[in-house]
Amino acid sequence: MSVPVYFIAHIEVTDADEYRKYEKAFFPVLKNYDAQFVTFDDDVTVLEGSRDEGRTIIIQFASEDECLRWWNSDEYRAIVPYRQEGTNTFSVSMVHGMPPR
8 A cells, every 4th residue: 555745846937928828727737736835935934954045835744655657757758958957956855654564
């Protein structure tokens, strides 16, 4: 049985027009995968340590395979240049949920 995976990205928008192109295409692509857009936050509260300014995005996928299927899909790869042109990407992570007991 697969466990959910949380896709977490931390970015800084540097070109709003390019990033809007990415956002406009992003949700139609995401809906084709077993995913739930959880949240984004432009003002994360850091309780300990440090972090760069920017936006944190969290998306839940049903499994690691589904997340990677989306990440590597032709549809998503086609819009990645908009994100790369419109942001500084600090990190992109996949965090695995707890296995069933």
